[in-house]
Amino acid sequence: MSKQFDVVVIGAGPGGYIAAIRAAQLGFNVACVDEWKNGKGGPAPGGTCTNVGCIPSKALLQSSENFDQAGHHFADHGINIQGLDMDVGRMLARKDQVVKQNNDGILFLFKKNKVTFFHGRASFAAKSDTGYELKVSGAAEETIGAKHVIVATGSSARALPGAPFDEESILSNDGALRIGDVPKKLGLIGSGVIGLEMGSVWRRLGAQVTVLEALPTFLGAVDEQIAKEAHKAFTKQGLKIELGVKVGEIKKSTGSGQAGVSVAWTNAKGEAQTLEVDKLIVSIGRVPNTIGLNPEAVGLKLDERGAILVDDECKTNLANVWAVGDVVRGPMLAHKAEEEGVAVAERIAGQHGHVNFNTIPWVIYTSPEIAWVGQTEQQLKAAGVKYKAGTFPFMANGRARALGDTTGMVKFLADAATDEILGVHIVGPMASELISEAVVAMEFRASSEDIARICHAHPSLSEATKEAALAVDKRTLNF
Numbered sequence: 001m002s003k004q005f006d007v008v009v010i011g012a013g014p015g016g017y018i019a020a021i022r023a024a025q026l027g028f029n030v031a032c033v034d035e036w037k038n039g040k041g042g043p044a045p046g047g048t049c050t051n052v053g054c055i056p057s058k059a060l061l062q063s064s065e066n067f068d069q070a071g072h073h074f075a076d077h078g079i080n081i082q083g084l085d086m087d088v089g090r091m092l093a094r095k096d097q098v099v100k101q102n103n104d105g106i107l108f109l110f111k112k113n114k115v116t117f118f119h120g121r122a123s124f125a126a127k128s129d130t131g132y133e134l135k136v137s138g139a140a141e142e143t144i145g146a147k148h149v150i151v152a153t154g155s156s157a158r159a160l161p162g163a164p165f166d167e168e169s170i171l172s173n174d175g176a177l178r179i180g181d182v183p184k185k186l187g188l189i190g191s192g193v194i195g196l197e198m199g200s201v202w203r204r205l206g207a208q209v210t211v212l213e214a215l216p217t218f219l220g221a222v223d224e225q226i227a228k229e230a231h232k233a234f235t236k237q238g239l240k241i242e243l244g245v246k247v248g249e250i251k252k253s254t255g256s257g258q259a260g261v262s263v264a265w266t267n268a269k270g271e272a273q274t275l276e277v278d279k280l281i282v283s284i285g286r287v288p289n290t291i292g293l294n295p296e297a298v299g300l301k302l303d304e305r306g307a308i309l310v311d312d313e314c315k316t317n318l319a320n321v322w323a324v325g326d327v328v329r330g331p332m333l334a335h336k337a338e339e340e341g342v343a344v345a346e347r348i349a350g351q352h353g354h355v356n357f358n359t360i361p362w363v364i365y366t367s368p369e370i371a372w373v374g375q376t377e378q379q380l381k382a383a384g385v386k387y388k389a390g391t392f393p394f395m396a397n398g399r400a401r402a403l404g405d406t407t408g409m410v411k412f413l414a415d416a417a418t419d420e421i422l423g424v425h426i427v428g429p430m431a432s433e434l435i436s437e438a439v440v441a442m443e444f445r446a447s448s449e450d451i452a453r454i455c456h457a458h459p460s461l462s463e464a465t466k467e468a469a470l471a472v473d474k475r476t477l478n479f
């Protein structure tokens with residue numbers, strides 16, 4: 001007889017492993033199945049986020065930022081380094097170690113919470129009297145039974161037609177995180193979050209980076225004023241950003257015995273161009289993972305993008321089958337996946353799990369960092385909402401001056417009549433941490449005056465947040 005579980009979670013990325021832990025906390029008998037393999041063929045739970053996404057990218061961003069600081073900014077502090085050198089192999093090994101710590105941490109959490117872990121691929125086999133039968137193909141094949149199934153199979157990088165990833169010269173995020181030698185010339189197609197973060201890593205380590213972006217505006221989803229400031233900073237750092245381009249044929253070349261890539265493209269004026277690079281990172285979006293899941297066996301419906309069709313509560317068209325994270329609609333963010341995982345586990349337990357899509361923060365971990373929550377100025381204008389805006393530059397913040405990092409600003413948008421905060425946008429140092437205050441404020445439906453009246457530690461970057469809130473009422477104290 002097959003093993004029976006109250007809840008089986010397919011996928012142990014941030015959506016899946018968190019859903020499994022929450023369901024176990026709520027008293028269910030839970031299993032989680034994940035197929036990701038580490039370099040030795042063993043289990044590596046944590047999904048894209050832990051293995052080839054959030055965690056390794058931040059590890060390399062930190063290493064490359066340290067190198068950049070040592071090479072370009074330590075001298076301002078009176079610290080002179082002779083013969084600065086880098087060891088990319090060591091950087092990659094450190095990154096792999098950070099990933100492993102996270103993989104091991106999840107396996108430990110499964111044990112602690114009594115979640116049964118299966119290393120292998122799960123697919124729907126059939127409906128059963130008690131729920132669903134799932135086939136698990138790993139070291140051994142077995143069938144397990146589940147009353148409830150939570151699908152959290154995530155997403156994979158989308159390739160350009162005619163230019164499949166070989167992870168040697170045409171790279172997805174996976175290959176981009178394990179380039180062994182700093183390429184002299186690096187091309188990047190797509191200037192979204194992932195592309196900009198990867199481009200930043202290799203630019204800081206010495207690559208000449210050219211970004212080709214099809215859209216006519218830079219960071220179209222970001223508040224325009226913030227995006228302009230970021231564009232200025234990235235261009236000053238040497239990132240070459242071409243907007244409104246059309247990418248044509250991509251050819252792998254072996255000129256001068258050196259493997260490389262040649263990209264034919266047309267600039268915004270319609271002029272034909274060619275970009276010759278040692279490596280090309282393609283970062284043009286991600287596709288939901290449903291191949292191998294066998295949704296047809298039980299009649300699980302997908303949308304036209306191949307994402308699992310769900311309602312606002314992550315319910316699919318099938319009773320007791322749920323789906324969360326990148327494999328469903330909504331922003332492809334780890335913390336969104338986690339929130340959905342928790343909410344679904346609580347709904348299975350008859351509770352009222354809830355995800356507030358309006359207060360999901362976004363972060364781009366470049367330098368300067370970019371972070372925001374809520375509506376942009378363009379969105380408010382388009383919706384005809386009357387608003388007040390307040391900005392405060394880091395240039396006028398004492399802590400930012402002491403850090404030697406005064407790029408950027410904090411921007412508040414508040415309702416013109418009620419003063420409720422509608423959006424907060426930050427470009428500058430530690431924006432990823434500063435945005436939390438805005439998320440909390442918006443969750444509690446605070447006004448900009450609420451933030452302006454709260455005592456913030458001095459000297460701190462968070463004083464820029466308070467000052468931007470004061471700016472909404474045109475009464476900044478330090479600018």
Ligand SMILES: Cc1cc2nc3c(=O)[nH]c(=O)nc-3n(C[C@H](O)[C@H](O)[C@H](O)COP(=O)(O)OP(=O)(O)OC[C@H]3O[C@@H](n4cnc5c(N)ncnc54)[C@H](O)[C@@H]3O)c2cc1C
Binds near residue numbers: 046
């Ligand atoms: C380079 C990069 C940087 C990123 N940085 C950030 C960041 O800083 N912050 C942020 O919020 N987001 C970031 N993201 C996005 C984030 O990684 C995803 O939003 C998040 O991982 C989605 O979580 P998930 O649980 O839905 O899916 P995933 O993390 O993709 O996990 C899905 C898991 O399911 C497994 N699986 C799939 N099918 C099956 C099957 N049939 N059987 C068994 N297992 C299966 C997969 O192997 C995988 O382990 C980044 C992404 C990339 C690529």
